[in-house]
Amino acid sequence: MDYLPIFLKISQQPCLVVGGGQVAKRKVTLLLKAHAKVTVLAPEILSELKTQVLAAGGQILECAYHAHYLAQQRLVIAATDDESLNQQVFNDCELANIPVNVVDAPALCRFIFPSIIDRSPVVIAISSSGQSPVLARLLRTRLESIIPAAYGQLAAFVGKFRLEVQRQLPDTPNRRAFWEKELQGRFAELVYNGRYDAAEQHLAQALATHQQHAGEVYLVGAGPGDPDLLTFKALRLMQQADVVVYDRLVSQPILDLCRRDADMIYVGKARASHAVPQEDINQLLVRLAQEGKRVCRLKGGDPFIFGRGGEEIEELAAAGIAFQVVPGITAASGCSAYAGIPLTHRDYAQSVRFVTGHLKDGTPNLPWSELVHERQTLVLYMGLVGLAEIANQLIANGMRPDMPVALVSHGTRPNQQIVTGEIATIAEKVQASGIKAPTLTIIGDVVKLQDKLAWFGQK
Structure with missing residues (x-):
């Protein structure tokens, strides 16, 4: 990654925009959406930009730039058509360790603005690392059409009950399984339809009757290497597993699609060199599932074609462990x-x-x-x-x-x-x-x- 994707909390924090034209206005609009305290600095500033900033409690400085205006700023945006001034703002911010963005100059940016899908409090950011903003915008348009506005309502509603659920379900894997079930079931549908009282009652009942999640193993065929060849089911189970047990033939791009906070356990086997013997892998899957974990056994190709998947599910069946098998494209x-x-x-x-x-x-x-x-x-x-x-x-x-x-x-x-x-x-x-x-x-x-x-x- 060329940039670390993060979300900055700048509510009521001082942010400086150097420039007073249409480009500056677009950046100010984003900052104000995040409730920043914005100062706009330029010798000439659009009247509508002045009105926008002052109405939000910000400050207008119609003067030339000087480094002393950087004092106490959380971040700075340079949005002028003066390349030497933009360079100066960047240099001054570097000396002051202030994150800076120079519009349309990726080399002079310590942060960049992504394309945004706003379903507040759910916010999705898409970046091309400054290489192709048009492509990022096209991706945003495609995602906009498949992400309902009601997702924001659902996230806000969940936030009201998050601490109570955490109190009653202190075990993280168990709590995660609870939310995954409810966010894909009747609770979510009630919220989408605006039936908040019914959703609250459903959630209380679901919480009262929720049982410790039983462990399960997903035997997933990862295919020969190209991540585009994964099935939808394989990707879904990879994303919800608590532990991923993978072998040597699983490519890195496929591993990158697993849930980021899952425990990753390598049991790779090469000719005459087994990192973990097959018998130990079988026992590992049983033990992890008995601990209540959802385990993704990720295997190159198809699990049942020279993948020894049959041996693994024999062991699981003998131990009474629930399992699913997801075929993969064989080599x-x-x-x-x-x-x-x-x-x-x-x-x-x-x-x-x-x-x-x-x-x-x-x-x-x-x-x-x-x-x-x-x-x-x-x-x-x-x-x-x-x-x-x-x-x-x-x-x-x-x-x-x-x-x-x-x-x-x-x-x-x-x-x-x-x-x-x-x-x-x-x-x-x-x-x-x-x-x-x-x-x-x-x-x-x-x-x-x-x-x-x-x-x-x-x-």
């Missing part, structure tokens, strides 16, 4: 789509088979003869290290040496790489490329389409 679908390789095609493949490329005790452990089929696409997960042995075994069991192969590294992510070749020589090409795990290997004539279709799938 085979995501990587092939982004690489421009259809897994099936009327002219090339009428079936597709998924297998794991892990080798047991250093030796192949796959039904090789079943995997060799002329009109079938073969997809190998985690096959990078054993690629040479896999290729040799497939050829030895009848696969033609010129069968097309594609190896996709970090599929669907910005650093996606693709190496294509033939099964007889793919291991050498991959080694020379320096490609890194995680990878997915696609074997079959459908790979011939990659050159033609890749530009559709590449981001």
Whole structure:
């Protein structure tokens, strides 16, 4: 982040605006909405700006700028068309450690004004870090249409009862679960419809009958890496979980979408290097849920395709823990789509088979003869290290040496790489490329389409 997003409480605090034109007027309007004590300083000031400031109890100074006017100011805005004056205001504020904004000059700003959606007391701020104010405004317009004005009424109503709910439900996770339920149920609907007495009665009854939230586990497929491939349900559960238990294949942009105050527990597993053994992960999920926490077990791809999700829910079921399973886009679908390789095609493949490329005790452990089929696409997960042995075994069991192969590294992510070749020589090409795990290997004539279709799938 180039800027730290914060909300400043400037009610009845002195704020200085240097400039007296239309730009200054727009900034003054925002400051007055936040009930600031505004002083406007400029040799010439618009009459309507004077009226606006004086009516709000502010001060008008029709004179030239001097640094001594910065004394006691909480923040300063320079809104003039004089670049040298704007620079001087910025320099003086820097010396005085006063936050300063120079309009339309991001390099001279210690804070910037975002696009604002005002549903007071709910306020949503959108910023492009000064790079594209028009884009920020377009985003604001889109959000304005989907955020009802009644959200502000709901927030204000909740504020009246916040301390009472906190007193009766001192446990933070339990209290959070209470509010999440009520803010998405009948209580919220009553407030939206202006039935405040009924809403108050409902809230009192809900508080009196509320029980300690039972722990639950959400087994969520995070997909192959692109956060745009998450399902709506996955995102919702990620946002409400108290704890997120995640593995190595979950990308950072997806982790950034989890609730910010959730506890993050890494249990990543790489080949021959398990941060936490699977048995310990199973027990961890049970323990956290038994503590009454909502646990998001975030797994790369789909939990039930080489994700060992079945083992985890077996343990949860045996312990009587409630759980939900949210499918994710498996790596085979995501990587092939982004690489421009259809897994099936009327002219090339009428079936597709998924297998794991892990080798047991250093030796192949796959039904090789079943995997060799002329009109079938073969997809190998985690096959990078054993690629040479896999290729040799497939050829030895009848696969033609010129069968097309594609190896996709970090599929669907910005650093996606693709190496294509033939099964007889793919291991050498991959080694020379320096490609890194995680990878997915696609074997079959459908790979011939990659050159033609890749530009559709590449981001």
